[in-house]
Amino acid sequence: MKLTLKIWRQKGANENGGFKTYTMDHVSPDMSFLEMLDVLNDSLVLKGEEPVHFDHDCREGICGMCSLYINGRPHGPLQTTTCQLHMRSFTDGQTITIEPWRAAAFPVVRDLVVDRSAFDRIQRAGGFISVNTGAAPDANEILVPKKVADEAMDAATCIGCGACVAACKNASAMLFVSAKVSQYALLPQGQPERKERAERMVAQMDAEGFGACTNTGACEAECPKGIKITNIARMNREYFSSMFTNYQVEVGSDAG
Amino acid sequence: MKWFLDLFSSTLGRKLMMALTGLFLILFLAVHLAGNLQLLKDDGGRSFNIYAEFMSTNPLIQIVSKGNFAFILIHVIWAIMLTSKNKSARGPVGYAEASGKSSHWTSRNMGILGTLVLVFIVVHLKDFWAQMHFGAMPTVDYDGTSYRDIYSLVNEWFNVGWYVALYVFCMAAVGFHLYHGFASAFQTLGLNHLKYNGLIQVVGRAFAIIVPLLFAAIPVLMFFN
Numbered sequence: 001m002k003l004t005l006k007i008w009r010q011k012g013a014n015e016n017g018g019f020k021t022y023t024m025d026h027v028s029p030d031m032s033f034l035e036m037l038d039v040l041n042d043s044l045v046l047k048g049e050e051p052v053h054f055d056h057d058c059r060e061g062i063c064g065m066c067s068l069y070i071n072g073r074p075h076g077p078l079q080t081t082t083c084q085l086h087m088r089s090f091t092d093g094q095t096i097t098i099e100p101w102r103a104a105a106f107p108v109v110r111d112l113v114v115d116r117s118a119f120d121r122i123q124r125a126g127g128f129i130s131v132n133t134g135a136a137p138d139a140n141e142i143l144v145p146k147k148v149a150d151e152a153m154d155a156a157t158c159i160g161c162g163a164c165v166a167a168c169k170n171a172s173a174m175l176f177v178s179a180k181v182s183q184y185a186l187l188p189q190g191q192p193e194r195k196e197r198a199e200r201m202v203a204q205m206d207a208e209g210f211g212a213c214t215n216t217g218a219c220e221a222e223c224p225k226g227i228k229i230t231n232i233a234r235m236n237r238e239y240f241s242s243m244f245t246n247y248q249v250e251v252g253s254d255a256g
Numbered sequence: 257m258k259w260f261l262d263l264f265s266s267t268l269g270r271k272l273m274m275a276l277t278g279l280f281l282i283l284f285l286a287v288h289l290a291g292n293l294q295l296l297k298d299d300g301g302r303s304f305n306i307y308a309e310f311m312s313t314n315p316l317i318q319i320v321s322k323g324n325f326a327f328i329l330i331h332v333i334w335a336i337m338l339t340s341k342n343k344s345a346r347g348p349v350g351y352a353e354a355s356g357k358s359s360h361w362t363s364r365n366m367g368i369l370g371t372l373v374l375v376f377i378v379v380h381l382k383d384f385w386a387q388m389h390f391g392a393m394p395t396v397d398y399d400g401t402s403y404r405d406i407y408s409l410v411n412e413w414f415n416v417g418w419y420v421a422l423y424v425f426c427m428a429a430v431g432f433h434l435y436h437g438f439a440s441a442f443q444t445l446g447l448n449h450l451k452y453n454g455l456i457q458v459v460g461r462a463f464a465i466i467v468p469l470l471f472a473a474i475p476v477l478m479f480f481n
């Protein structure tokens with residue numbers, strides 16, 4: 001295949017970037033998208049040019065590290081991760097525009113690499129359960145209906161890649177945050193910190209500067225893991241009910 | 257008190273205000289339509305005038321009407337706050353290429369559709385509501401009681417071609433606003449349930465098509481009569 005690539009090049013966070021056009025003459029349709037970029041980078045290095053920087057790690061669709069906004073869609077034309085996208089999804093002679101995720105909360109580090117640590121900070125704000133790690137408990141000690149377990153597991157498949165933010169016209173992180181809130185809100189282990197979790201994660205999401213949800217559904221349509229916007233409705237319920245009912249208990253230090 | 261401020265300054269709290277005011281305005285639309293349909297009655301405007309007199313004098317309706325104005329104002333101000341936050345969330349550089357494949361265009365243009373609705377509301381208030389409350393209105397007598405003749409005023413405007421066209425165009429904007437907005441408000445409130453999602457979707461779309469269509473049919477029919 002012959003391809004024309006229009007790639008966003010930017011030297012650093014505070015530099016101005018711009019598109020650069022590259023042509024590739026021998027692309028195999030069996031290559032993954034990232035392998036195609038590897039080949040491009042090899043040729044750039046041979047020419048003594050700076051290779052195109054992009055994020056990737058597992059290349060198995062499980063780590064959430066790869067990104068890329070390809071021809072106007074996060075992770076390209078298929079509902080999968082960029083590492084699992086193959087060149088057979090494109091046509092010979094096609095021009096492919098490759099941009100980084102665009103969000104105020106995801107600043108560009110270099111070329112196509114963006115800083116997604118905003119997601120880590122949201123996760124740290126409440127996306128966990130506090131338990132003593134002891135011996136492994138017996139299986140089925142805590143009963144969870146299959147339906148509920150499935151829903152929680154579906155939410156938990158979120159790999160935090162940020163495609164939802166990239167796809168959303170408001171750069172809203174609500175699909176990500178709601179998946180994390182949901183996976184714990186559904187399970188018994190998540191109950192003790194349920195209310196604080198919703199409050200803290202939503203507050204952190206706002207502090208990071210993500211947009212609000214307009215319920216366009218673009219995130220759900222683009223999510224490589226098929227996370228549903230029913231999770232966003234659940235997060236809204238969790239957040240509202242927590243804000244209206246949660247209270248602090250003051251424990252006197254001299255009591256008892 | 258802090259929790260209250262936190263709630264209403266959060267993105268979700270702001271969306272809550274949008275959804276609640278939006279749903280109230282939907283209710284208002286339905287009531288308003290029921291009133292307007294009396295314009296089509298073949299009684300020289302009698303029942304419409306009596307209804308309008310009631311709506312502009314009944315103390316309870318006056319309170320609801322004040323609330324309605326407040327809700328429109330809140331809906332608009334919150335829309336501006338949310339839309340500007342959403343615009344800045346994209347960051348300094350936007351996408352060179354964007355595909356609209358993954359969402360419906362109405363959902364991406366609520367601000368523009370809402371602005372068209374706002375233009376309509378302002379024109380509408382100036383020509384009808386302000387006349388009824390502050391203007392010098394002609395009167396008619398029904399059974400010895402004097403009523404302000406708003407029907408004649410409406411009839412006059414609805415014989416102006418461009419006015420009818422504007423009216424129909426703005427009703428289309430209302431329809432598209434609600435085509436997304438109706439179900440969206442439920443999702444915002446967290447009322448998403450596999451058992452009822454289909455129903456909300458169908459009722460919402462039916463409302464978004466039928467109500468503006470009936471609203472728009474009134475001036476069109478009066479124009480051609």
Ligand code: HEM
Nearest residue numbers: 214275278281282335338366367370371374437440441444
């Ligand atoms: C008859 C009048 C109106 C009705 C019935 C109405 C109804 C609604 C409803 C039900 C929603 C969905 C709320 C949600 O997503 O939770 C909505 C959203 C919205 N409305 Fe209206 N609206 C009206 C007028 C206006 C006006 C005058 C504006 C003017 C600027 C406006 C701007 C918006 C915007 C920007 C949104 C999207 C907010 C977001 O999701 O971030 N609307 N409206």
Ligand code: FES
Nearest residue numbers: 057059064066083
């Ligand atoms: S590189 Fe790990 S998901 Fe794509």
